[in-house]
Amino acid sequence: xxxxxxxxxxxxxxxxxxxxxxxxxxxxxxxxxxxxxxxxxxxxxxxxxxxxxxxxxxxxxxxxxxxxxxxxxxxxxxxxxxxxxxxxxxxxxxxxxxxxxxxxxxxxxxxxxxxxxxxxxxxxxxxx
Numbered sequence: 302x303x304x305x306x307x308x309x310x311x312x313x314x315x316x317x318x319x320x321x322x323x324x325x326x327x328x329x330x331x332x333x334x335x336x337x338x339x340x341x342x343x344x345x346x347x348x349x350x351x352x353x354x355x356x357x358x359x360x361x362x363x364x365x366x367x368x369x370x371x372x373x374x375x376x377x378x379x380x381x382x383x384x385x386x387x388x389x390x391x392x393x394x395x396x397x398x399x400x401x402x403x404x405x406x407x408x409x410x411x412x413x414x415x416x417x418x419x420x421x422x423x424x425x426x427x428x429x
Contacts, residue, residue, distance in 0.1 A: 337383035
């Protein structure tokens with residue numbers, strides 16, 4: 302099965318337009334969440350709406366634009382960040398990108414998704 306990545310032009314449009322709208326309701330409406338991360342060079346705090354679900358003490362996020370997205374690179378470089386999900390704020394740590402080879406680490410629905418795209422997995426530490 303081949304990987305399906307959305308075009309970078311869609312990612313740029315979403316970053317400028319769609320994410321601003323989604324950022325309003327994403328922290329409260331599952332399966333949406335907001336990843337809070339710091340820029341690698343600027344140190345500025347960013348908030349990125351994503352589709353995410355919890356599996357035990359882990360957060361699983363699909364990466365439809367691939368692992369080279371800025372927010373993914375920022376989160377991995379920092380080694381931790383935050384997530385706002387279902388009205389709660391939590392810290393996340395140990396972020397890592399899994400492809401098909403890491404599928405056994407994932408619950409059932411994510412194992413299906415990883416056939417088509419990479420996923421980011423992070424440990425949920427605690428509520429802030």
